[in-house]
Amino acid sequence: MVSSAAEDAADKIQPNESGSSGTQQPGGKTLEGELLTSPLSSPDFSNTLNGLIAQNPRLFGGIAATELLHSIVRRLETDNQTLTKKIDTLQDDKNEARESLISARTELRNERASKNIRTICASFGVFLITQLINIYKYSNGLGIAIGIIGIGLLIIGFSSSFKKGEK
Amino acid sequence: MSFNPNGELSLLGTYDRGIPNQERIVFDVSPQTNLSQYIVLLGFRDPHSGAVFPYKDYLFWFGNISAEQLTKVFLYTGPGEFRNAFVQNTTIPAFVFHWGHPQTLFADTSVLPILVQIGGVALEPPPQNLPQLLLRGGS
Numbered sequence: 001m002v003s004s005a006a007e008d009a010a011d012k013i014q015p016n017e018s019g020s021s022g023t024q025q026p027g028g029k030t031l032e033g034e035l036l037t038s039p040l041s042s043p044d045f046s047n048t049l050n051g052l053i054a055q056n057p058r059l060f061g062g063i064a065a066t067e068l069l070h071s072i073v074r075r076l077e078t079d080n081q082t083l084t085k086k087i088d089t090l091q092d093d094k095n096e097a098r099e100s101l102i103s104a105r106t107e108l109r110n111e112r113a114s115k116n117i118r119t120i121c122a123s124f125g126v127f128l129i130t131q132l133i134n135i136y137k138y139s140n141g142l143g144i145a146i147g148i149i150g151i152g153l154l155i156i157g158f159s160s161s162f163k164k165g166e167k
Numbered sequence: 168m169s170f171n172p173n174g175e176l177s178l179l180g181t182y183d184r185g186i187p188n189q190e191r192i193v194f195d196v197s198p199q200t201n202l203s204q205y206i207v208l209l210g211f212r213d214p215h216s217g218a219v220f221p222y223k224d225y226l227f228w229f230g231n232i233s234a235e236q237l238t239k240v241f242l243y244t245g246p247g248e249f250r251n252a253f254v255q256n257t258t259i260p261a262f263v264f265h266w267g268h269p270q271t272l273f274a275d276t277s278v279l280p281i282l283v284q285i286g287g288v289a290l291e292p293p294p295q296n297l298p299q300l301l302l303r304g305g306s
Binding site: 029038081085 | 217253
Protein backbone atom coordinates (compact mmCIF):
# COMPACT_ATOMS: atom_id res chain seq x y z
CA MET A 1 0.00 0.00 0.00
CA VAL A 2 1.28 3.43 -0.91
CA SER A 3 1.11 5.84 2.00
CA SER A 4 -0.66 9.16 1.53
CA ALA A 5 2.62 10.96 2.23
CA ALA A 6 4.29 9.05 -0.54
CA GLU A 7 1.34 9.85 -2.83
CA ASP A 8 1.65 13.53 -1.98
CA ALA A 9 5.36 13.47 -2.69
CA ALA A 10 4.79 11.72 -5.96
CA ASP A 11 1.86 13.90 -7.00
CA LYS A 12 3.98 15.66 -9.55
CA ILE A 13 5.42 12.50 -11.06
CA GLN A 14 4.76 12.88 -14.73
CA PRO A 15 6.68 12.50 -17.97
CA ASN A 16 8.08 15.50 -19.80
CA GLU A 17 5.75 14.59 -22.67
CA SER A 18 2.55 12.68 -22.04
CA GLY A 19 1.55 11.85 -25.61
CA SER A 20 -2.09 12.19 -24.58
CA SER A 21 -4.51 13.03 -27.37
CA GLY A 22 -6.44 15.37 -25.06
CA THR A 23 -9.80 13.86 -25.98
CA GLN A 24 -10.56 12.09 -22.71
CA GLN A 25 -13.69 13.25 -20.86
CA PRO A 26 -14.54 13.08 -17.15
CA GLY A 27 -16.04 9.75 -16.16
CA GLY A 28 -18.89 9.18 -13.74
CA LYS A 29 -18.54 9.30 -9.98
CA THR A 30 -18.53 5.52 -10.02
CA LEU A 31 -17.00 3.20 -12.60
CA GLU A 32 -19.60 1.21 -14.52
CA GLY A 33 -18.78 -2.42 -15.06
CA GLU A 34 -19.41 -5.91 -13.84
CA LEU A 35 -17.30 -7.16 -10.95
CA LEU A 36 -16.08 -10.70 -10.47
CA THR A 37 -17.71 -12.30 -7.46
CA SER A 38 -14.48 -13.64 -5.96
CA PRO A 39 -12.29 -11.10 -4.22
CA LEU A 40 -8.63 -10.83 -5.08
CA SER A 41 -6.67 -10.20 -1.90
CA SER A 42 -3.08 -9.19 -1.66
CA PRO A 43 -1.17 -10.87 1.15
CA ASP A 44 -1.24 -8.53 4.11
CA PHE A 45 1.66 -8.09 6.47
CA SER A 46 0.16 -10.24 9.21
CA ASN A 47 -0.31 -13.19 6.87
CA THR A 48 3.21 -12.79 5.53
CA LEU A 49 4.50 -12.75 9.09
CA ASN A 50 2.45 -15.86 9.86
CA GLY A 51 4.15 -17.68 7.02
CA LEU A 52 7.61 -16.59 8.13
CA ILE A 53 6.96 -17.56 11.74
CA ALA A 54 5.61 -20.95 10.67
CA GLN A 55 8.89 -21.56 8.84
CA ASN A 56 11.06 -20.33 11.69
CA PRO A 57 9.46 -19.71 15.12
CA ARG A 58 12.71 -18.16 16.40
CA LEU A 59 12.89 -15.71 13.52
CA PHE A 60 13.09 -12.60 15.66
CA GLY A 61 15.50 -13.79 18.29
CA GLY A 62 13.30 -16.24 20.17
CA ILE A 63 9.78 -17.60 20.48
CA ALA A 64 8.69 -14.97 23.02
CA ALA A 65 9.99 -12.05 20.98
CA THR A 66 8.43 -13.44 17.81
CA GLU A 67 5.06 -13.95 19.52
CA LEU A 68 5.21 -10.44 20.97
CA LEU A 69 5.99 -8.90 17.60
CA HIS A 70 3.24 -10.90 15.95
CA SER A 71 0.65 -9.81 18.51
CA ILE A 72 1.71 -6.17 18.06
CA VAL A 73 1.31 -6.45 14.30
CA ARG A 74 -2.13 -8.07 14.66
CA ARG A 75 -3.18 -5.33 17.07
CA LEU A 76 -1.96 -2.61 14.71
CA GLU A 77 -3.82 -4.15 11.79
CA THR A 78 -7.03 -4.35 13.81
CA ASP A 79 -6.60 -0.71 14.86
CA ASN A 80 -5.91 0.21 11.26
CA GLN A 81 -9.15 -1.42 10.09
CA THR A 82 -11.15 0.25 12.87
CA LEU A 83 -9.68 3.65 12.13
CA THR A 84 -10.25 3.24 8.40
CA LYS A 85 -13.94 2.57 9.08
CA LYS A 86 -14.12 5.59 11.38
CA ILE A 87 -12.50 7.79 8.75
CA ASP A 88 -15.06 6.60 6.19
CA THR A 89 -17.90 7.41 8.59
CA LEU A 90 -16.47 10.85 9.36
CA GLN A 91 -15.99 11.50 5.67
CA ASP A 92 -19.64 10.67 5.05
CA ASP A 93 -20.70 12.95 7.93
CA LYS A 94 -18.52 15.72 6.56
CA ASN A 95 -20.08 15.39 3.11
CA GLU A 96 -23.58 15.51 4.60
CA ALA A 97 -22.72 18.58 6.69
CA ARG A 98 -21.25 20.30 3.64
CA GLU A 99 -24.41 19.64 1.64
CA SER A 100 -26.56 20.99 4.48
CA LEU A 101 -24.41 24.10 4.71
CA ILE A 102 -24.67 24.76 0.98
CA SER A 103 -28.44 24.30 1.15
CA ALA A 104 -28.73 26.67 4.16
CA ARG A 105 -26.59 29.32 2.45
CA THR A 106 -28.71 29.18 -0.69
CA GLU A 107 -31.87 29.49 1.38
CA LEU A 108 -30.43 32.46 3.27
CA ARG A 109 -29.39 34.20 0.05
CA ASN A 110 -32.87 33.72 -1.42
CA GLU A 111 -34.47 34.96 1.78
CA ARG A 112 -32.34 38.11 1.77
CA ALA A 113 -33.21 38.87 -1.85
CA SER A 114 -36.90 38.27 -1.13
CA LYS A 115 -36.79 40.50 1.95
CA ASN A 116 -35.31 43.38 -0.05
CA ILE A 117 -38.05 43.10 -2.66
CA ARG A 118 -40.75 43.03 0.03
CA THR A 119 -39.31 46.11 1.75
CA ILE A 120 -39.28 48.05 -1.54
CA CYS A 121 -42.87 46.97 -2.32
CA ALA A 122 -44.11 47.99 1.14
CA SER A 123 -42.32 51.36 1.04
CA PHE A 124 -43.57 52.19 -2.43
CA GLY A 125 -47.08 51.05 -1.48
CA VAL A 126 -47.10 53.38 1.54
CA PHE A 127 -45.81 56.22 -0.63
CA LEU A 128 -48.58 55.72 -3.21
CA ILE A 129 -51.31 55.62 -0.55
CA THR A 130 -50.02 58.82 1.08
CA GLN A 131 -50.25 60.52 -2.33
CA LEU A 132 -53.66 59.01 -3.02
CA ILE A 133 -55.79 62.02 -1.82
CA ASN A 134 -53.84 64.53 -3.89
CA ILE A 135 -54.03 62.39 -7.04
CA TYR A 136 -57.74 61.64 -6.45
CA LYS A 137 -58.51 65.40 -6.49
CA TYR A 138 -57.19 65.66 -10.04
CA SER A 139 -58.44 62.36 -11.47
CA ASN A 140 -60.82 59.93 -9.84
CA GLY A 141 -59.89 57.05 -12.15
CA LEU A 142 -56.16 57.53 -11.71
CA GLY A 143 -56.63 57.87 -7.95
CA ILE A 144 -58.51 54.56 -7.76
CA ALA A 145 -55.88 52.85 -9.89
CA ILE A 146 -53.05 54.24 -7.75
CA GLY A 147 -54.95 53.18 -4.63
CA ILE A 148 -55.33 49.60 -5.91
CA ILE A 149 -51.67 49.42 -6.88
CA GLY A 150 -50.62 50.87 -3.51
CA ILE A 151 -52.74 48.38 -1.56
CA GLY A 152 -51.46 45.57 -3.77
CA LEU A 153 -47.85 46.52 -3.06
CA LEU A 154 -48.60 46.73 0.67
CA ILE A 155 -50.14 43.25 0.61
CA ILE A 156 -47.08 41.88 -1.20
CA GLY A 157 -44.77 43.67 1.23
CA PHE A 158 -46.44 42.35 4.35
CA SER A 159 -47.69 38.98 3.14
CA SER A 160 -44.42 37.14 3.72
CA SER A 161 -44.04 38.84 7.09
CA PHE A 162 -47.34 37.21 8.06
CA LYS A 163 -46.08 33.93 6.69
CA LYS A 164 -42.94 34.30 8.76
CA GLY A 165 -45.06 35.01 11.81
CA GLU A 166 -47.07 31.87 11.10
CA LYS A 167 -43.88 29.85 11.05
CA MET B 168 -0.01 -1.44 -3.17
CA SER B 169 2.70 -3.62 -4.50
CA PHE B 170 0.96 -6.80 -5.58
CA ASN B 171 4.16 -8.72 -5.95
CA PRO B 172 6.74 -7.42 -3.47
CA ASN B 173 9.54 -9.33 -5.22
CA GLY B 174 8.53 -8.32 -8.72
CA GLU B 175 10.64 -6.30 -11.09
CA LEU B 176 7.74 -4.00 -11.87
CA SER B 177 6.00 -2.46 -8.88
CA LEU B 178 2.95 -0.29 -8.59
CA LEU B 179 3.75 3.18 -7.29
CA GLY B 180 0.24 4.59 -7.33
CA THR B 181 -2.55 6.33 -9.21
CA TYR B 182 -2.27 10.08 -9.71
CA ASP B 183 -4.59 12.88 -10.77
CA ARG B 184 -7.61 10.63 -10.31
CA GLY B 185 -10.63 11.72 -12.29
CA ILE B 186 -8.78 14.45 -14.21
CA PRO B 187 -9.18 13.88 -17.95
CA ASN B 188 -5.94 13.36 -19.92
CA GLN B 189 -3.84 13.49 -16.74
CA GLU B 190 -5.13 10.48 -14.83
CA ARG B 191 -2.31 7.94 -14.76
CA ILE B 192 -0.93 4.89 -13.03
CA VAL B 193 2.79 4.95 -12.27
CA PHE B 194 5.09 1.94 -11.98
CA ASP B 195 8.70 1.50 -10.94
CA VAL B 196 11.12 -0.82 -12.71
CA SER B 197 13.83 -2.46 -10.64
CA PRO B 198 15.85 -4.24 -11.88
CA GLN B 199 15.67 -4.41 -15.69
CA THR B 200 12.60 -6.29 -16.86
CA ASN B 201 10.49 -7.08 -19.84
CA LEU B 202 7.07 -5.53 -19.42
CA SER B 203 5.40 -8.23 -21.51
CA GLN B 204 5.07 -10.40 -18.42
CA TYR B 205 2.75 -7.92 -16.70
CA ILE B 206 -0.86 -6.94 -17.18
CA VAL B 207 -2.96 -4.34 -15.43
CA LEU B 208 -6.52 -4.96 -14.30
CA LEU B 209 -8.99 -2.75 -12.52
CA GLY B 210 -10.46 -3.64 -9.16
CA PHE B 211 -13.00 -2.30 -6.69
CA ARG B 212 -12.07 -2.21 -3.03
CA ASP B 213 -15.03 -2.92 -0.77
CA PRO B 214 -14.81 -0.13 1.83
CA HIS B 215 -16.04 -2.35 4.65
CA SER B 216 -14.19 -5.62 4.17
CA GLY B 217 -11.20 -4.20 2.28
CA ALA B 218 -11.51 -7.05 -0.23
CA VAL B 219 -10.70 -6.20 -3.84
CA PHE B 220 -12.98 -7.44 -6.62
CA PRO B 221 -11.59 -7.27 -10.16
CA TYR B 222 -13.70 -5.79 -12.94
CA LYS B 223 -14.48 -8.20 -15.77
CA ASP B 224 -13.74 -6.06 -18.80
CA TYR B 225 -10.67 -3.97 -18.03
CA LEU B 226 -7.23 -5.25 -19.02
CA PHE B 227 -4.07 -3.59 -20.27
CA TRP B 228 -0.97 -5.37 -21.61
CA PHE B 229 2.21 -3.36 -22.08
CA GLY B 230 3.45 -5.41 -25.03
CA ASN B 231 6.91 -6.82 -25.62
CA ILE B 232 9.12 -4.01 -24.41
CA SER B 233 12.18 -4.11 -22.18
CA ALA B 234 12.68 -1.48 -19.48
CA GLU B 235 15.98 -0.59 -17.84
CA GLN B 236 16.39 -0.36 -14.08
CA LEU B 237 14.89 2.79 -12.46
CA THR B 238 12.70 3.47 -15.48
CA LYS B 239 9.33 4.89 -14.56
CA VAL B 240 6.37 3.49 -16.45
CA PHE B 241 3.35 5.76 -16.89
CA LEU B 242 0.01 4.36 -17.96
CA TYR B 243 -2.43 7.15 -18.85
CA THR B 244 -6.04 5.98 -18.85
CA GLY B 245 -7.00 8.13 -21.84
CA PRO B 246 -6.13 7.87 -25.52
CA GLY B 247 -2.72 8.91 -26.83
CA GLU B 248 0.51 7.76 -28.43
CA PHE B 249 3.36 5.87 -26.80
CA ARG B 250 6.30 8.04 -25.75
CA ASN B 251 9.86 7.14 -24.80
CA ALA B 252 10.42 10.13 -22.54
CA PHE B 253 11.88 11.28 -19.23
CA VAL B 254 10.34 12.00 -15.86
CA GLN B 255 9.70 15.73 -15.82
CA ASN B 256 12.67 17.83 -14.65
CA THR B 257 14.87 14.73 -14.31
CA THR B 258 16.97 12.45 -16.47
CA ILE B 259 15.07 9.37 -15.27
CA PRO B 260 13.87 7.45 -18.34
CA ALA B 261 10.12 6.97 -18.70
CA PHE B 262 7.85 4.86 -20.86
CA VAL B 263 4.46 6.40 -21.44
CA PHE B 264 1.57 4.11 -22.36
CA HIS B 265 -2.09 4.93 -22.98
CA TRP B 266 -5.03 2.70 -22.09
CA GLY B 267 -7.33 4.50 -24.54
CA HIS B 268 -10.44 4.94 -22.41
CA PRO B 269 -12.61 7.85 -23.57
CA GLN B 270 -13.53 8.64 -19.95
CA THR B 271 -11.60 8.70 -16.68
CA LEU B 272 -11.62 5.53 -14.58
CA PHE B 273 -10.47 6.50 -11.09
CA ALA B 274 -12.84 9.26 -9.94
CA ASP B 275 -14.10 6.79 -7.37
CA THR B 276 -11.31 6.22 -4.86
CA SER B 277 -12.54 2.66 -4.32
CA VAL B 278 -11.39 1.81 -7.84
CA LEU B 279 -7.75 0.77 -8.00
CA PRO B 280 -5.29 -0.76 -10.45
CA ILE B 281 -4.15 -4.35 -9.99
CA LEU B 282 -0.75 -5.35 -11.34
CA VAL B 283 -0.57 -9.00 -12.29
CA GLN B 284 2.54 -10.94 -13.26
CA ILE B 285 1.74 -13.54 -15.89
CA GLY B 286 2.74 -17.05 -14.85
CA GLY B 287 2.31 -18.62 -18.26
CA VAL B 288 0.60 -18.22 -21.61
CA ALA B 289 -1.23 -20.79 -23.69
CA LEU B 290 -2.64 -20.31 -27.15
CA GLU B 291 -4.88 -22.64 -29.08
CA PRO B 292 -3.35 -24.06 -32.27
CA PRO B 293 -4.37 -22.16 -35.42
CA PRO B 294 -7.80 -23.45 -36.47
CA GLN B 295 -8.34 -24.82 -39.98
CA ASN B 296 -10.42 -22.69 -42.28
CA LEU B 297 -13.70 -24.39 -43.00
CA PRO B 298 -14.48 -24.50 -46.76
CA GLN B 299 -17.52 -22.27 -47.04
CA LEU B 300 -18.83 -24.02 -50.19
CA LEU B 301 -19.62 -27.14 -48.13
CA LEU B 302 -21.89 -25.09 -45.88
CA ARG B 303 -24.09 -23.95 -48.77
CA GLY B 304 -26.24 -27.05 -48.63
CA GLY B 305 -28.95 -27.36 -51.27
CA SER B 306 -27.76 -24.43 -53.38
